[in-house]
Amino acid sequence: MDTIFGVPTQALFGQLLIGLINGSFYALLSLGLAVIFGLLNIINFTHGAQYMLGAFGAYLLLTKLGLNYWWALLIVPIVVGCTGVIIERLLLSRLYNLDHLYGLLLTFGLALIIQGVFRNEYGSSGQPYPIPPQLMGGQKLDFMFLPNYRAWVIAASLVVCLGTWYLIERTKLGGYLRAATENPALVQAFGINVPRMITLTYGFGVGLAALAGVMAAPIYQVSPQMGADLIIVVFAVVVIGGMGSILGAIVTGFGLGLIEGLTKVFYPEASNTVIFIIMAIVLLIRPAGLFGREK
Amino acid sequence: MKRTLTSAAVAAALAALSGTAAAQISDGVVKIGVMNDMSGLYADIAGPGSVTAARMAVEDFQKTSKAGLKVEVVGADHQNKPDVGSNIARQWYDVDKVDAIFDVPTSSVALAVSQITRDKGKAFLVSGAATSDLSGKACSPNTIHWTYDTWMLANGTGNAIVKTGGDTWFFLTADYAFGHALERDTEAAVLKGGGKVVGKVRHPFPGTDFSSFLLQAQASKAKIIGLANAGGDTINSIKQAAEFGITKGGQNLAGLLVFITDVHGLGLQTAQGLIFTETFYWDLNDDTRAWSRRFAAANGGKYPSMVQAGVYSSVLHYLKAIEAGKTDDGTKVINQMKAMPTDDPLFGKGSIRPDGRKVHPAYLVEVKKPSESKGPYDYYKIRATIPADQAFRPMDQGDCPLVKK
Numbered sequence: 001m002d003t004i005f006g007v008p009t010q011a012l013f014g015q016l017l018i019g020l021i022n023g024s025f026y027a028l029l030s031l032g033l034a035v036i037f038g039l040l041n042i043i044n045f046t047h048g049a050q051y052m053l054g055a056f057g058a059y060l061l062l063t064k065l066g067l068n069y070w071w072a073l074l075i076v077p078i079v080v081g082c083t084g085v086i087i088e089r090l091l092l093s094r095l096y097n098l099d100h101l102y103g104l105l106l107t108f109g110l111a112l113i114i115q116g117v118f119r120n121e122y123g124s125s126g127q128p129y130p131i132p133p134q135l136m137g138g139q140k141l142d143f144m145f146l147p148n149y150r151a152w153v154i155a156a157s158l159v160v161c162l163g164t165w166y167l168i169e170r171t172k173l174g175g176y177l178r179a180a181t182e183n184p185a186l187v188q189a190f191g192i193n194v195p196r197m198i199t200l201t202y203g204f205g206v207g208l209a210a211l212a213g214v215m216a217a218p219i220y221q222v223s224p225q226m227g228a229d230l231i232i233v234v235f236a237v238v239v240i241g242g243m244g245s246i247l248g249a250i251v252t253g254f255g256l257g258l259i260e261g262l263t264k265v266f267y268p269e270a271s272n273t274v275i276f277i278i279m280a281i282v283l284l285i286r287p288a289g290l291f292g293r294e295k
Numbered sequence: 296m297k298r299t300l301t302s303a304a305v306a307a308a309l310a311a312l313s314g315t316a317a318a319q320i321s322d323g324v325v326k327i328g329v330m331n332d333m334s335g336l337y338a339d340i341a342g343p344g345s346v347t348a349a350r351m352a353v354e355d356f357q358k359t360s361k362a363g364l365k366v367e368v369v370g371a372d373h374q375n376k377p378d379v380g381s382n383i384a385r386q387w388y389d390v391d392k393v394d395a396i397f398d399v400p401t402s403s404v405a406l407a408v409s410q411i412t413r414d415k416g417k418a419f420l421v422s423g424a425a426t427s428d429l430s431g432k433a434c435s436p437n438t439i440h441w442t443y444d445t446w447m448l449a450n451g452t453g454n455a456i457v458k459t460g461g462d463t464w465f466f467l468t469a470d471y472a473f474g475h476a477l478e479r480d481t482e483a484a485v486l487k488g489g490g491k492v493v494g495k496v497r498h499p500f501p502g503t504d505f506s507s508f509l510l511q512a513q514a515s516k517a518k519i520i521g522l523a524n525a526g527g528d529t530i531n532s533i534k535q536a537a538e539f540g541i542t543k544g545g546q547n548l549a550g551l552l553v554f555i556t557d558v559h560g561l562g563l564q565t566a567q568g569l570i571f572t573e574t575f576y577w578d579l580n581d582d583t584r585a586w587s588r589r590f591a592a593a594n595g596g597k598y599p600s601m602v603q604a605g606v607y608s609s610v611l612h613y614l615k616a617i618e619a620g621k622t623d624d625g626t627k628v629i630n631q632m633k634a635m636p637t638d639d640p641l642f643g644k645g646s647i648r649p650d651g652r653k654v655h656p657a658y659l660v661e662v663k664k665p666s667e668s669k670g671p672y673d674y675y676k677i678r679a680t681i682p683a684d685q686a687f688r689p690m691d692q693g694d695c696p697l698v699k700k
Contacts, residue, residue: 011510123338125530125560128564145539220503225336269499271499272502
């Protein structure tokens with residue numbers, strides 16, 4: 001059997017595929033962050049908690065109302081997105097003229113509160129959420145067993161990522177949005193309701209986090225901590241991709257998933273740190289990130 | 296501030312009045328500090344429940360004691376970080392007049408707190424941490440390791456599995472002091488039983504995705520995948536192993552440290568058939584049932600883990616030793632605790648060895664099928680009871696400097 005650095009190529013393919021799956025979560029989460037930062041200039045530290053809310057939303061729909069995964073996929077992002085709209089209207093909208101740090105502190109505080117409330121109610125061991133019956137089982141590939149659910153995650157994430165990119169970079173609505181961040185006063189003068197657009201954008205970014213949460217529920221334990229563990233990595237992804245760059249977030253999300261997957265084979269102890277090492281290197285060479293523009 | 300001063304004055308007056316028994320109690324109050332993970336991965340295993348257990352122990356002690364000791368319980372969150380834990384320990388001992396620290400899950404934190412306790416001449420009663428080094432090469436005259444340790448888990452589970460044909464192992468190990476100790480002790484038990492270790496991988500702590508490591512375990516073709524991790528890491532490993540068809544492919548998982556809270560979180564559907572070792576189960580006898588129901592009522596309906604039971608038992612024995620020895624001086628209390636046999640409703644009769652190891656029986660348990668369980672927390676079948684004198688590492692094998700060879 002062929003080997004690369006002592007690892008059979010077959011096993012390597014398996015690891016790359018798993019890297020891709022983790023990358024889809026990174027991409028989906030960093031996408032929401034990038035949208036929010038790019039268009040609102042808010043560093044949304046509540047993102048991890050909102051991802052957790054998505055997973056808990058799915059869990060609560062199933063256990064309290066008996067609504068299955070597919071309903072959750074539809075309902076939860078909308079409901080959590082609406083809570084985002086409320087947060088933006090009540091709190092964030094008061095901070096736009098202040099330094100970035102205020103937004104960061106506010107959203108970080110909100111995240112701690114939300115996680116604390118859920119921990120108090122559900123404990124830290126988490127709740128089980130079953131894989132939907134339609135996606136049970138898996139495919140026996142040459143080099144590994146690919147659970148159907150994981151394949152679905154890659155596909156769904158790719159569709160959502162590309163759809164979002166298209167919406168913001170290629171449509172008229174996206175054009176308005178980008179113009180509104182460059183020069184809100186001018187755009188408003190053309191009769192476009194800029195504050196409402198910004199509110200909806202935040203709601204959309206939050207909805208993306210919740211969607212990722214619903215997709216994560218069957219794989220990971222639904223626990224109050226799940227977002228806090230992930231959010232730091234996701235921030236690193238956004239920084240490497242370039243704050244606010246949507247394409248950057250998608251490409252780096254998948255790319256770093258792959259790199260992390262390889263690290264887990266060759267030097268597993270470093271798999272938590274490798275992303276931050278890359279971040280440090282990228283910041284030294286290109287301070288605006290791989291896809292970011294210097295302002 | 297004024298209020299604290301007054302209460303301190305009252306406490307001092309009370310201590311003076313209660314006569315000789317309290318004459319050597321520093322500041323007139325026995326202050327118990329429960330330090331653990333209050334909000335993270337291990338918050339269900341220990342967390343606020345351990346503080347509740349400590350309070351129950353104080354309550355039960357006061358009911359029977361005539362010493363009139365004034366006891367106070369405080370709690371803190373070490374966030375599983377040795378630096379945070381060390382700071383709390385110093386603050387507690389130096390400023391807040393805490394006399395003894397209890398619980399402290401996460402071995403790396405416990406090792407740090409043990410050293411500080413020794414330097415300050417206080418008392419440290421470990422329930423939550425697992426590393427057998429606490430009564431081995433890192434043993435201390437000021438530390439007692441109460442509930443369980445890695446050697447006991449490894450010996451109980453490792454032996455039982457090798458005996459039933461699981462003779463090739465692959466380890467999935469949490470990359471810190473606890474994981475390494477558990478892996479080392481289990482490996483020794485497996486080799487001793489005639490088994491073989493074909494590979495191991497160390498994952499960052501805490502981790503979220505284990506599929507990559509599980510695939511490496513699968514590729515190794517080992518019969519048994521030993522999970523040398525704990526809490527949420529174990530839960531996610533088991534869940535994802537089922538997802539990737541590893542258990543269906545004929546390989547078995549051995550949970551080396553599984554708590555009842557983990558089984559509760561996984562659900563019986565996923566956890567059924569898992570074999571592991573515990574030193575406490577709420578449904579052992581009438582005493583444990585009565586205590587556990589009382590505990591659950593005070594703990595939001597959640598039943599006790601063995602760590603929380605251990606906190607109760609250790610606080611109770613600690614207070615009894617203070618009453619008997621008439622002092623709360625750390626080193627003296629620990630010696631007194633070692634001199635007295637232990638007896639409580641949860642662990643039964645036991646003793647504490649010179650190396651600081653508390654010994655009691657251990658239970659090899661198997662998780663019930665969903666059809667066998669009568670309701671929430673009815674989870675275990677007891678497969679075997681390992682007697683106290685065999686459950687823990689013999690004292691002469693631990694390299695504890697306190698024990699003369």
